[in-house]
Amino acid sequence: AQSVTQPDIHITVSEGASLELRCNYSYGATPYLFWYVQSPGQGLQLLLKYFSGDTLVQGIKGFEAEFKRSQSSFNLRKPSVHWSDAAEYFCAVGARTNAGKSTFGDGTTLTVKP
Amino acid sequence: EPEVTQTPSHQVTQMGQEVILRCVPISNHLYFYWYRQILGQKVEFLVSFYNNEISEKSEIFDDQFSVERPDGSNFTLKIRSTKLEDSAMYFCASSGGLVTTDTQYFGPGTRLTVL
Numbered sequence: 136a137q138s139v140t141q142p143d144i145h146i147t148v149s150e151g152a153s154l155e156l157r158c159n160y161s162y163g164a165t166p167y168l169f170w171y172v173q174s175p176g177q178g179l180q181l182l183l184k185y186f187s188g189d190t191l192v193q194g195i196k197g198f199e200a201e202f203k204r205s206q207s208s209f210n211l212r213k214p215s216v217h218w219s220d221a222a223e224y225f226c227a228v229g230a231r232t233n234a235g236k237s238t239f240g241d242g243t244t245l246t247v248k249p
Numbered sequence: 250e251p252e253v254t255q256t257p258s259h260q261v262t263q264m265g266q267e268v269i270l271r272c273v274p275i276s277n278h279l280y281f282y283w284y285r286q287i288l289g290q291k292v293e294f295l296v297s298f299y300n301n302e303i304s305e306k307s308e309i310f311d312d313q314f315s316v317e318r319p320d321g322s323n324f325t326l327k328i329r330s331t332k333l334e335d336s337a338m339y340f341c342a343s344s345g346g347l348v349t350t351d352t353q354y355f356g357p358g359t360r361l362t363v364l
Contacts, residue, residue, distance in 0.1 A: 169352070177358075178357035179355040184352055225291070241290075
């Protein structure tokens with residue numbers, strides 16, 4: 136069964152500081168991996184995805200993530216955080232079929248200090 | 250850019266009532282999904298739908314739930330007799346256009362409140 140762990144429930148960083156959000160997954164084969172962002176009361180916006188190929192993937196809003204198979208990780212990074220990045224971030228693993236479900240982690244809430 | 254839309258944005262209902270949540274997936278997508286998110290919790294898969302059939306469903310998706318694609322554009326989730334614990338945000342998603350990408354694109358959600 137597929138599963139996702141986001142070890143950090145809440146992270147606080149200062150504006151302009153770098154950010155890394157951790158994600159570990161469990162999946163029986165090469166996974167599809169996603170990061171979504173959710174602002175309060177809003178839907179899920181896709182930040183980036185990994186299907187295959189280059190293990191460092193670039194996304195929107197200056198985010199990137201690195202797939203490390205040996206560590207079963209897909210950590211999200213941003214070199215310089217902006218106040219507007221404050222939101223909840225979800226890592227998800229998707230089945231490699233279109234009819235398959237995505238399994239989400241519990242989410243990490245990001246607070247940005249001025 | 251095409252997007253998934255959902256109506257209504259907020260639905261309030263009495264316990265025991267039936268509700269229908271509506272979604273318009275991205276037009277050339279073939280796979281459709283419902284997820285829910287209870288306040289403060291993670292997003293949970295409910296059901297996937299393809300070719301007018303349920304492809305996969307979770308243990309949450311019991312006999313109180315049903316899905317339908319009544320026409321060429323809408324995808325609906327029906328809850329027959331709502332319970333207090335059905336209060337949640339319900340997200341519709343779609344994937345799989347003419348060039349399969351497997352990325353699921355989510356709608357903005359419908360917040361269901363059961364009183």
